Amino acid sequence: MGKIAISILAVLLALAAIVVVRTMMHQPESLADVARVDVVVDEQTVARHLAEAVRFKTVSHQNPADFDSSQFEGFIEWVIDTYPEVNAAMELVRLGDYTLLYRWPGSDDSLQSILLTGHYDVVPVIPGSEELWEQPPYAGVIVDEVIWGRGTLDDKSAVIAQLEAATILLRRGHSPKRTIYFSFGHDEELGGTRGAAEVVRYLGEQGVQLAWSLDEGSFLFDGMLPGVEPLMAAINVAEKGSVTLQIVAKSAGGHSSMPPQQTAVGMLAEAIVKLEAEPVPGGLSGLSEQMFDTASRYMPFSLRMLFANRWLFGGVIEDQLSAVAFSNAMLRTTTAPTMLAGSVKVNVLPIEAVATVNFRVHPRDTPQSVIDHVKTVVAGDNIEVRVPAGSGRAASEVSDWNSIGFETIKRAVREIYGEVVVTPGLMIAGSDSRHYGKVADNAFRFNPMTVSQDDLTGFHGTNEKISVDNLAQGTRTYVQIIALGTGN
Numbered sequence: 001m002g003k004i005a006i007s008i009l010a011v012l013l014a015l016a017a018i019v020v021v022r023t024m025m026h027q028p029e030s031l032a033d034v035a036r037v038d039v040v041v042d043e044q045t046v047a048r049h050l051a052e053a054v055r056f057k058t059v060s061h062q063n064p065a066d067f068d069s070s071q072f073e074g075f076i077e078w079v080i081d082t083y084p085e086v087n088a089a090m091e092l093v094r095l096g097d098y099t100l101l102y103r104w105p106g107s108d109d110s111l112q113s114i115l116l117t118g119h120y121d122v123v124p125v126i127p128g129s130e131e132l133w134e135q136p137p138y139a140g141v142i143v144d145e146v147i148w149g150r151g152t153l154d155d156k157s158a159v160i161a162q163l164e165a166a167t168i169l170l171r172r173g174h175s176p177k178r179t180i181y182f183s184f185g186h187d188e189e190l191g192g193t194r195g196a197a198e199v200v201r202y203l204g205e206q207g208v209q210l211a212w213s214l215d216e217g218s219f220l221f222d223g224m225l226p227g228v229e230p231l232m233a234a235i236n237v238a239e240k241g242s243v244t245l246q247i248v249a250k251s252a253g254g255h256s257s258m259p260p261q262q263t264a265v266g267m268l269a270e271a272i273v274k275l276e277a278e279p280v281p282g283g284l285s286g287l288s289e290q291m292f293d294t295a296s297r298y299m300p301f302s303l304r305m306l307f308a309n310r311w312l313f314g315g316v317i318e319d320q321l322s323a324v325a326f327s328n329a330m331l332r333t334t335t336a337p338t339m340l341a342g343s344v345k346v347n348v349l350p351i352e353a354v355a356t357v358n359f360r361v362h363p364r365d366t367p368q369s370v371i372d373h374v375k376t377v378v379a380g381d382n383i384e385v386r387v388p389a390g391s392g393r394a395a396s397e398v399s400d401w402n403s404i405g406f407e408t409i410k411r412a413v414r415e416i417y418g419e420v421v422v423t424p425g426l427m428i429a430g431s432d433s434r435h436y437g438k439v440a441d442n443a444f445r446f447n448p449m450t451v452s453q454d455d456l457t458g459f460h461g462t463n464e465k466i467s468v469d470n471l472a473q474g475t476r477t478y479v480q481i482i483a484l485g486t487g488n
């Protein structure tokens with residue numbers, strides 16, 4: 001063997017050794033320091049309460065004229081009747097007419113307050129889809145240990161579980177050191193502009209700056225990432241923004257019997273293909289890197305090897321993650337052409353062909369940087385990028401996943417569920433936390449219930465449901481979050 005061949009072999013062996021050693025060192029953190037805690041919950045009563053809550057049609061309609069105030073008033077009365085301990089121990093303020101803000105005062109004024117929140121409004125059931133439901137959406141029935149109906153996942157389950165958790169702690173005689181607020185919004189599905197926004201205004205007026213807040217968001221996921229056996233709790237520390245742009249192709253128009261070589265429609269098609277081929281640059285850094293670094297420690301050897309050696313396999317990993325819609329959305333600002341318009345008549349060439357494209361803005365980008373990218377890729381003599389007024393919303397701030405709030409939620413989850421992979425996550429939809437984040441040092445978005453791939457169709461869809469056991473586990477976790485979070 002020549003000297004060169006020996007040298008190459010030596011380098012390869014050294015590389016292989018580094019790769020293997022790094023893979024062996026890429027281990028999950030020890031979970032031994034968190035002891036399981038047994039919280040006694042009257043599962044059947046909690047389930048019955050959620051079923052009762054479902055029966056109020058607290059629907060957020062697109063058309064304000066369809067708002068049925070009696071359902072919202074009914075729900076509020078029911079909360080006051082059903083949770084007497086909460087209403088005796090806490091101060092209640094109604095904001096934006098129907099949003100409830102409870103304050104449970106702590107004994108130590110020097111400590112910053114915290115906030116737990118959820119929303120009790122729900123999206124409508126698509127007219128005509130009622131028959132697709134195995135149980136009627138507003139009947140509030142429990143069949144075979146499963147509670148059915150609109151809001152059982154999004155988000156009445158969180159509201160009820162938080163009220164139950166507070167009740168359990170009050171009955172135990174828990175007295176918080178740190179003041180805790182509970183906010184139950186009535187218009188989250190319409191953007192929270194009357195509910196959550198009013199709560200934020202009110203807290204600001206009172207001079208309250210929260211240490212942290214916990215709102216709806218991700219769940220404990222069962223089998224969501226390939227090769228990750230344990231449940232995975234991605235506690236969302238940020239939410240994406242949104243920008244909608246119009247790509248406009250222009251041409252002279254005329255009669256369709258004598259078209260030019262390329263019409264406005266052809267030019268527009270070319271521009272959209274380009275946009276999809278050149279997405280906004282992204283990658284495995286910051287929040288997404290932390291998320292996949294943690295999760296990959298639970299993956300089988302081959303996958304662990306890739307993530308443990310990002311210096312060598314970084315390109316391969318990013319290609320793989322970008323190919324899957326779910327992980328691609330974690331890595332970058334996404335590009336989604338959603339609406340098209342051309343001519344108004346079959347034999348008239350369009351003067352303008354317009355595509356509406358929705359971008360979900362990753363925290364590393366700004367609406368302006370997305371607009372700049374799009375212009376660089378497609379703008380030219382015949383292609384204009386229009387920015388409709390009010391079409392952009394920046395991503396939220398990224399909350400600190402090494403802070404006390406994150407640690408509290410993480411610990412509570414492990415005390416109840418045992419071995420769970422807890423990582424920071426990124427919320428790809430919107431939530432009321434875009435408001436609450438303004439008065440909280442750190443805003444987290446997470447529901448402590450389990451969700452599998454099958455459950456996902458229930459969100460805003462049909463056959464929304466949650467098992468009695470799942471709701472009870474969520475309640476137990478809230479008990480621990482409140483107990484640990486208020487400093488006892």
Ligand SMILES: [Zn+2]
Pocket residue numbers: 119154155188216
């Ligand atoms: Zn929701």
